[in-house]
Amino acid sequence: MANIKIAIDAMSGDHGLNSVIPAVIEAIQQFPKVDFILVGDQTQILTALNNFKSKKISIKHCSETIAMDEDPVVAMRNKKDSSIRVAINLVKENQADAVVSSGNTGALMAIARFVLKMIGEVKRPALMSTLPTKNKRGVKMLDLGANINCTPEQLLQFALMATAFCKVIEQIPNPSVGVLNIGEEKNKGNELVQKASELINANNKINYYGFVEGNHIFQEKVDIIVCNGFVGNIVLKASEGLAKMLMQTIKETFMQNLKNKLRALIAMPVLKEVSKAYDPDKYNGSCLLGLKGIVVKSHGSANAKAFNYAIKQAIIAVQQKLPEIVDNTLGES
Secondary structure, three states: OOOOOEEEEOOOOOOOHHHHHHHHHHHHHHHEEEEEEEOEEEHHHHHOOOOOOOOOOOEEEEOEEOOOOOOHHHHHHHHOOEEEHHHHHHHHHHOOOEEEEOOHHHHHHHHHHHHHOOOOEEEEEEEEEEOOOOOOOEEEOOOOOOOOOOOOOHHHHHHHHHHHHHHHOOOOOOEEEEEEOOOOOOOOOOOOHHHHHHHHHHHHOOOOEEEEEEHHHHHHOOOEEOOOOHHHHHHHHHHHHHHHHHHHHHHHHHHOOOOHHHHHHHHHHHHHHHHHHOHHHHHHEEEEEOOOOEEEEEOOOOOOHHHHHHHHHHHHHHHOOOHHHEEEEHOOO
């Protein structure tokens, strides 16, 4: 059986090659049956590799990059030799099984949608990722930023796609779905969530819980939370910011004086366990559900450790044949 091939948008994100190269080198050790295609400026990539050589790495040169603040539509039209476009083309041409990118979310979605096309009646792809919960299993949430504005019908499709993902990849027999709202009461919320709730509740392929509030996200009330990309992206970044702030505050407090430092020695095993369990880097990597191909979006600010987790997400999606799972589920609904 041929090795899995992952195309890496090597020029993407805030840290670019400084995150990508160490992440790929670590992944080579972790996944002996996976090959990597680094897409970007060949000279810069070779410099960043710093004489590291492996038969599992190849380079696909391209002359352009898409900046994080570029207009997605303009970039799609004018930068056909960008690292994002070339990496996605490799999937389209069956030269790679998946793409991982930390690049411009709008451009990534627009190009992936244009090049790879959508599954069945799906109108727009959705970014889905895992947020930590109190019992450490995590909750799947979508959309996390691919679609600022959504229709109720799109939220229904998001719920169906996430349900398929959880059943097959997470091995949850009957995953529960909640719609994010400002209250659990049936009369709360705007027209979007009211209509989406009706549609999701009426679909017999979905185990619908009802509305969930923001303070329920991390309590594991449901397996899947559905919302539009505007709300989801704010929740995601606020959660990450809070987690980092809390950990930094704890560290600074323990270092304030000798007494606190001694307390830190006693508490260190517990702190390490908590830090490991709720490390934001572990939850990096959002699958773009609904595409006829596998695209994983890493956070733009991802470090090497976080980018490595995004690579793992892509490998799992390839192994489990994610697009086929989604296509089959939607075809049956």
